[in-house]
Amino acid sequence: MRERLVTISDLVANSIELATRAFNESDVALAETVIAEDDRIDELVLSLDELAINILARQQPVARDLRIVVSALRISASLERMGDMSSHIAQLARYRYPDKVVPKGLRSTFAEMGRLDVGMARKLTELLRTEDLDLAEEIRNDDDDIDDLHLKVFDKVLGETWKGAAVDTVDATLASRYHERFADHAVSIAKKVQYLATGDWVVPAS
Amino acid sequence: MRERLVTISDLVANSIELATRAFNESDVALAETVIAEDDRIDELVLSLDELAINILARQQPVARDLRIVVSALRISASLERMGDMSSHIAQLARYRYPDKVVPKGLRSTFAEMGRLDVGMARKLTELLRTEDLDLAEEIRNDDDDIDDLHLKVFDKVLGETWKGAAVDTVDATLASRYHERFADHAVSIAKKVQYLATGDWVVPAS
Numbered sequence: 001m002r003e004r005l006v007t008i009s010d011l012v013a014n015s016i017e018l019a020t021r022a023f024n025e026s027d028v029a030l031a032e033t034v035i036a037e038d039d040r041i042d043e044l045v046l047s048l049d050e051l052a053i054n055i056l057a058r059q060q061p062v063a064r065d066l067r068i069v070v071s072a073l074r075i076s077a078s079l080e081r082m083g084d085m086s087s088h089i090a091q092l093a094r095y096r097y098p099d100k101v102v103p104k105g106l107r108s109t110f111a112e113m114g115r116l117d118v119g120m121a122r123k124l125t126e127l128l129r130t131e132d133l134d135l136a137e138e139i140r141n142d143d144d145d146i147d148d149l150h151l152k153v154f155d156k157v158l159g160e161t162w163k164g165a166a167v168d169t170v171d172a173t174l175a176s177r178y179h180e181r182f183a184d185h186a187v188s189i190a191k192k193v194q195y196l197a198t199g200d201w202v203v204p205a206s
Numbered sequence: 207m208r209e210r211l212v213t214i215s216d217l218v219a220n221s222i223e224l225a226t227r228a229f230n231e232s233d234v235a236l237a238e239t240v241i242a243e244d245d246r247i248d249e250l251v252l253s254l255d256e257l258a259i260n261i262l263a264r265q266q267p268v269a270r271d272l273r274i275v276v277s278a279l280r281i282s283a284s285l286e287r288m289g290d291m292s293s294h295i296a297q298l299a300r301y302r303y304p305d306k307v308v309p310k311g312l313r314s315t316f317a318e319m320g321r322l323d324v325g326m327a328r329k330l331t332e333l334l335r336t337e338d339l340d341l342a343e344e345i346r347n348d349d350d351d352i353d354d355l356h357l358k359v360f361d362k363v364l365g366e367t368w369k370g371a372a373v374d375t376v377d378a379t380l381a382s383r384y385h386e387r388f389a390d391h392a393v394s395i396a397k398k399v400q401y402l403a404t405g406d407w408v409v410p411a412s
Binding site: 167170 | 258259262263266268269272273276279280283360363364368370372373375376379380383
């Protein structure tokens, strides 16, 4: 199950890397690729969930093993949503093509949000592979930076110097929300790995 | 577990009813109530999840019983997110107070979205209580109406007659997204109840 989670997390990391590039560079062909490949992530998540249910039925795990299986079900659900967020970011690029989707004045902010999301997804894959809890801490810190940038987008859009049209405001609002939610899911998974490793019984819901 | 899901779903239905009223009437006191009571939903979700894990460990259910427990874990996660969406809608009303949060030209659209979300949450509670699958179908149909209204919000905001400031555009975008996500989670739960009742093995992830 760990191998499968690592595989899915790796696909999600590739997906957000391509999605943020498609978004920042208004690359519609790349956006199409991201959107099409989200189905692959969904299939692998479904297949992992079936494996988990089969393990519960046949091996009837208890204690730590049981917690790992239940956590894997939750982690897979978060990874699936991360794939959806990548896809949503790519869709924004596609909707606005041939116009640029990133509003003027926010290019560097979204470039930084994208860089952080990609970095978090890469760290998450490593965390799932190695259970190196330092990575979980790094992911939580990265999320604080994402939250700061998310607020910065709204400061910009609601500030007196904002000259964007309504379409720019909508794009900025949605894109920022998707980047921020992607990061939230990464933190949610990192917390679950921490809980598992430290032996607390309660698995956080989100 | 069913009783607990019904209790949580009932709280979520009350939450969205008050949240949409707070939003549509810019009632900040009501918004505060909704935000404060979301903690109660989160606690009950956590408690249900602990019960589910205990049942898996002690009773080692198989076949349909196992699927019910796994589904309950997923349903509780969706209910928790529905509570979050209520809270987000209430927060929008609080942020803009004493200004009105609902942009001009969209009052009737958001009133209708709110009415649909509340109706879906009430039907969901009944569906969980009774397993009356007609309700699951109704919920899926209501979601189509919500999706139409979601598109209508963007048509309005991106249309030539839109005179809203950036803050109105941001509020309309976020509020519409939260209403639409609330409905998505209701559909996700309705599908799980359908799958359980019809005996398909695969539990959909979302």
